[in-house]
Amino acid sequence: MMTHLRYESAFGPMLLAAEDGGMLGAWFTGQKHFPWKLAFPDAAPPDAVLAEAARQLDAYAAGQRRTFALPLAPRGTPWQRAVWQALLAIPYGETVSYGELAARLGRPGSARAVGAAVGRNPLSIIVPCHRVVGASGGLTGYAGGLDRKRALLALEKALPPRAG
Numbered sequence: 001m002m003t004h005l006r007y008e009s010a011f012g013p014m015l016l017a018a019e020d021g022g023m024l025g026a027w028f029t030g031q032k033h034f035p036w037k038l039a040f041p042d043a044a045p046p047d048a049v050l051a052e053a054a055r056q057l058d059a060y061a062a063g064q065r066r067t068f069a070l071p072l073a074p075r076g077t078p079w080q081r082a083v084w085q086a087l088l089a090i091p092y093g094e095t096v097s098y099g100e101l102a103a104r105l106g107r108p109g110s111a112r113a114v115g116a117a118v119g120r121n122p123l124s125i126i127v128p129c130h131r132v133v134g135a136s137g138g139l140t141g142y143a144g145g146l147d148r149k150r151a152l153l154a155l156e157k158a159l160p161p162r163a164g
Helices: 048-061 078-087 098-104 111-119 146-155
Strands: 002-009 012-019 022-028
Touching (some): 002 048, 012 048
Antiparallel strands (some): 002 012, 012 022
């Protein structure tokens, strides 16, 4: 059974979703690819996974957590899931370019395909797609908005010089 939690993060309102004990999503309300059909879920009480996700997100925003320890179950294509897994390997406080991420995946030259998968990441912050930047170090797309991406990277002291 899918459960939902409306969560007020330090970076703006979010919708958290889980199913069968695994995190399906953590979306900023209204972000690109936001699952509007889940925006007004039934009043089923959130489960322990969602409560723990909210607790860990609060600790991250307070600078007390650098990684997340949650069961993840995002839905996507095999390629998307491979890219999302690679995002988990980007350390707190560091950034990589889309091209670097493509090379790490053994697919140099597929930066656009990586970018498309990164943009569909359903687990904002938890799967750190905000740590991916343009080849020149500039901030490029973020489904939750570039202001949020800038704030997340500033929290991690990873804001590239070209990101202003």
